[in-house]
Amino acid sequence: MSVLVVGSVALDSVETPFGKADNVLGGSGTFFSASASHLAPVQLVGVVGTDYPLDTLQNAFKSRPIDLAGLEHADGPSFRWRGRYRHDLNTAETLETKLGVFSNFRPKIPEQFRSAPFVFLGNIDPRLQLEVLTQVAKPKLVACDTMNFWIESRRADIVTLLGHVDLITLNDAEARQLTDEANLVKAAKWIMERGPKHVVIKKGEHGAFMFTQSSIFFAPAFPLESVFDPTGAGDSFAGGFIGYLAKTGDLSEANLRRAVVYGSAMGSFAVEKFSVQRLLEITPDDIKRRVGDIHKLVNFEQEL
Numbered sequence: 001m002s003v004l005v006v007g008s009v010a011l012d013s014v015e016t017p018f019g020k021a022d023n024v025l026g027g028s029g030t031f032f033s034a035s036a037s038h039l040a041p042v043q044l045v046g047v048v049g050t051d052y053p054l055d056t057l058q059n060a061f062k063s064r065p066i067d068l069a070g071l072e073h074a075d076g077p078s079f080r081w082r083g084r085y086r087h088d089l090n091t092a093e094t095l096e097t098k099l100g101v102f103s104n105f106r107p108k109i110p111e112q113f114r115s116a117p118f119v120f121l122g123n124i125d126p127r128l129q130l131e132v133l134t135q136v137a138k139p140k141l142v143a144c145d146t147m148n149f150w151i152e153s154r155r156a157d158i159v160t161l162l163g164h165v166d167l168i169t170l171n172d173a174e175a176r177q178l179t180d181e182a183n184l185v186k187a188a189k190w191i192m193e194r195g196p197k198h199v200v201i202k203k204g205e206h207g208a209f210m211f212t213q214s215s216i217f218f219a220p221a222f223p224l225e226s227v228f229d230p231t232g233a234g235d236s237f238a239g240g241f242i243g244y245l246a247k248t249g250d251l252s253e254a255n256l257r258r259a260v261v262y263g264s265a266m267g268s269f270a271v272e273k274f275s276v277q278r279l280l281e282i283t284p285d286d287i288k289r290r291v292g293d294i295h296k297l298v299n300f301e302q303e304l
């Protein structure tokens with residue numbers, strides 16, 4: 001089954017303790033697509049400006065099942081994000097966000113994308129995330145993501161959005177900021193009271209929790225020896241998670257738990273190189289092996 005994603009298609013400039021990359025492919029829609037397309041066909045909706053290296057994007061995605069028919073080309077500068085990570089690779093420091101053509105963007109979902117069974121509203125203005133939902137026909141699952149930038153400027157819209165999604169992924173700091181609850185269990189409850197049946201709270205290198213009304217599941221992050229650039233880990237996690245659900249079409253709790261592990265595996269690949277580089281290199285065997293390694297990491301015999 002296919003996944004429709006609406007998200008940012010950006011040019012990122014990133015500085016980490018291990019190097020710098022300027023004007024590389026980035027954005028929530030880009031990372032999500034690069035990740036989810038290993039598991040299911042992806043339909044990407046977003047906008048780029050006149051300065052976007054479209055051939056680089058097309059070339060990067062040419063052997064992947066990613067339909068770019070919903071990528072609008074607008075007059076003006078592309079969305080640009082500049083960030084830095086110091087030794088704590090869990091926290092991105094945003095140095096600059098230039099919305100460019102994104103500030104006048106109104107997502108238009110192509111006719112052929114409107115019946116996508118899985119919809120992911122990537123990190124963009126929550127008003128646009130809501131607009132997307134008026135254009136799609138009864139998806140099997142709608143998930144969304146957000147970040148501090150939008151929680152600060154559009155909190156009320158995010159709360160409205162919660163009433164229209166089945167699942168949300170966000171990181172621990174965003175969950176605390178959105179709910180005003182320091183405790184993550186309480187924060188997840190606060191969110192579930194407003195709509196989503198599932199809340200996935202990512203904790204960077206410390207793994208991710210999935211909360212439902214009646215259960216809590218935890219998956220560790222894969223302990224990599226070298227993390228190169230954490231940018232896109234969250235979107236790649238979401239791509240692995242939703243991509244796996246779309247591949248299997250199964251929304252049982254057992255399968256959602258497996259999906260969290262696929263999310264963790266795909267997030268771990270994203271951080272091994274700059275931009276979407278590593279996500280474009282990996283093979284189905286690499287993914288299978290990493291999911292197996294995460295399984296081994298947490299498998300133990302309970303003493304009876």
Ligand code: AMP
Pocket residue numbers: 008010011012025026027028031080081097123124125147149150230231232233234235236
């Ligand atoms: P993450 O997966 O959370 O590391 O997200 C990284 C991506 O988010 C980067 O590639 C940025 O281009 C993109 N990004 C940063 N700020 C924003 C924003 N305010 N709205 C949409 N996308 C953003």
